[in-house]
Amino acid sequence: MTIFSKITGAVLGATLLAGTAGAQTLSMAVSAPPASIDPQYYTLTPSIMLSAHMFEGLVQRDENARLRPALAASWRLVDDTTWEFKLRPGATFHNGAPVTAEDVAYSVARVPTVQSPSSFAVYTRAITGVEVVDAETIRFKTASPYPLLANDLATVFIMPRSLGAGVASAAFASDKVAIGSGPFRFVSYAPNDRVVMTRNDSYWGTKPEWQRVEYRIITNSGARVAALLSGDVAMIDNVPTQDLGKLRTDSRITIAEGTSLRLIFLGLDVFRDGATPDVTGPNGEALDKNPLQDHRVREALSIAINRQAIAQRVMENASVPTGQFMPQGAFGYDPSIAVPRYDVDRAKKLLAEAGYPNGLTITLRGPNDRYVNDAQILQVVAQMWARIGVKTAVDAQPLATLIGRLNRFEASAYLLGWANSTGEPSTSLRSILGGRGPNNGLGLSNYGRYANAAVDEITARGLATMDDGAREKLLQEAMRTAMQDVAIVPLHIQKSVWATRRGLTYTPRVDEQTLAQEVRTAK
Known part of the structure; x- marks a missing residue:
């Protein structure tokens, strides 16, 4: 058993299979659609x-x-x-x-x-x-x-x-172009519905048990659970927290869960000197400067959030409150970075010191179809910000729509997730926290356009250090510098939870991936 993962539940009986042992079909449901078949x-x-x-x-x-x-x-x-x-x-x-x-x-x-x-x-x-x-x-x-x-x-x-x-x-939605070397071959793609694949019998590695995979996209959590319980699918990912208790005690179901590498965080527009589009005064009056550029405002917004309450009441303990990108035990995790302490009184004081004693008005944007309980988290954060005088309107929308807005830098405060699936923090330091510049390859997902030359310089030194121990210390320093600056507002690390019909096993992955080739029948 690793520090990241455990498997709960008994493995019993047979599951949803079609055909003989040589011609089995695995039907699985995932919670979020791919953006394209193009792997790049x-x-x-x-x-x-x-x-x-x-x-x-x-x-x-x-x-x-x-x-x-x-x-x-x-x-x-x-x-x-x-x-x-x-x-x-x-x-x-x-x-x-x-x-x-x-x-x-x-x-x-x-x-x-x-x-x-x-x-x-x-x-x-x-x-x-x-x-x-x-x-x-x-x-x-x-x-x-x-x-x-x-x-x-x-x-x-x-x-x-x-x-x-x-x-x-767009051409990759065809078996004439979607040509890889992996364990499955592309057959067909119906956007937002399903991808059909067949086993690659010429695969160099261990061949999957499944001759055919029905890779279904069911974004509605209730519908995904219903499909599992009815036997329509044999596996689902992102088990909704409200159904976990029931599924854990269902003898037909096996639960697999483990801490992931995905941080759920709030990004803030710290780039604009003048007005920022989604922030106004307490009564909606226009502001001539961007309050989010003030460290005191960013810290106030952070410590006004009760992360423990979100983890316990919204996430049903399927998350771990955090103040940084990496989970405990992972390469680059810094034990000196504390989870920001919930403190409404200090948050109000910081806003007043920054020149906003009567608060602000903010629109908080985020997805409603991508992360576990994303829309609910937005609403809870809005309620918590209201306690310090920050009137918050929530705009929850499909991720595809949100990303378009973020790419045009049309949001001042937004919720996103980021998985350091490489197992260390360099990707977040480069993509989320790196300062955008001409052809420097940094900040490609930095929609708040945060820039800190010290963070970039320390990260660069870390990425040029071949010794693992020395590199980890530099990456920890870069993360610590950014978190002290409240570059983003970290909320929690998601846990990943899968459910399968009895008779199937799945080993939890810290990168959250749901892979048909890793689904196996119990021995």
């Missing part, structure tokens, strides 16, 4: 986990985010700035073509060319040169020592170079 389109967990069924990187992560070989059988550091990867002999794409170093070079080169709401380019930014040594050997150059290249490349999916330059993301 969007750094969104629902998209990445679907891609992981059909596509592979050079390396992959196990259930505890540790690296293990995938299309690369091995890798090594040739010198301080050169990494060499040796490809796995015999690995082939779904069209039968062998996976070669040229395909890897093509895939890496494509990443920054994809028009994306949140680009995978953050994972290829360190690469300054690519050398194809032979069909099974590729080398990557970096401008300076960069210890996390293998980690980054675990998130870059490889596709055949025969797809050609400029292949559009």
Whole structure:
């Protein structure tokens, strides 16, 4: 048992299977739709986990985010700035073509060319040169020592170079283009409904038990649970907290749960000097400056939130209150960063000191279809802010709509989640907390446009430090600096909860991914 995961519930009997042992179908329901079949389109967990069924990187992560070989059988550091990867002999794409170093070079080169709401380019930014040594050997150059290249490349999916330059993301909704090397092959895609896949019997690794997978998208929590209980599906993810107690005692169901690497947080517009669109005075009057640029206002908004109450009453203990991105026990977790203490009186005092003794009016935006109890959390935060004189209107909407608004920087305060699925905090330090700049690859998901040169400099030093212990201390320092600055308002780390029909097992993953190839029948 790891620090992250445990499995609860008895494994009993048989489950929803179709056909014989050689022709089984697994029907599973996930809570959030992928943005695209293109595995390089969007750094969104629902998209990445679907891609992981059909596509592979050079390396992959196990259930505890540790690296293990995938299309690369091995890798090594040739010198301080050169990494060499040796490809796995015999690995082939779904069209039968062998996976070669040229395909890897093509895939890496494509990443920054994809028009994306949140680009995978953050994972290829360190690469300054690519050398194809032979069909099974590729080398990557970096401008300076960069210890996390293998980690980054675990998130870059490889596709055949025969797809050609400029292949559009929309084209991947076809088995002629959605060609990977993973354990399942693409069959069909009905947006917001389901993806159908079949087993890749030529797969180089352990073949899944399932010949066919019905990967259904059921965003409504009640409908997802009902589908499980009726036998319409054999597995669901993101079990709603209000149903956990009932499902734990149902002999037909097995529960798997574990702490994830996903932080739920509030982002704030700290960029604009003048008025910010969703913040006005206490009576709706226009402001000539942005209150969120004041550290005292940001701290007041943070300590006005009772994180323990949210974890216990809203999340039914399916979350862990936090003041940072990493959970306890993970690489980069800093025990000196405390969970912000709930203090209404101090919050009011800070607002008054900042020049807002009568409070403010804010619109808090967030998704209503992506994170566990996201819409409820928005409402509870709004109620808590009201206690310090911050009148809060909630705008909960589908994530796809929200992201469009955030990409246009049209929100002043918003709720999002971020999973450091690499198992360490560098991705959040770069993508969420990194200062945006021309071609610097930082801040790609930093919609509040927070910028702190000290955070970026310490992070850069950490990413150039090959010694794990020294690198961890630098990344902790960078996170500590950003959290002291209230760069964002962390709320809690989500726990991940899956439910299966009896007779199936699933090992919880810290990256929250729901993978059909990891669903097994009980022995």
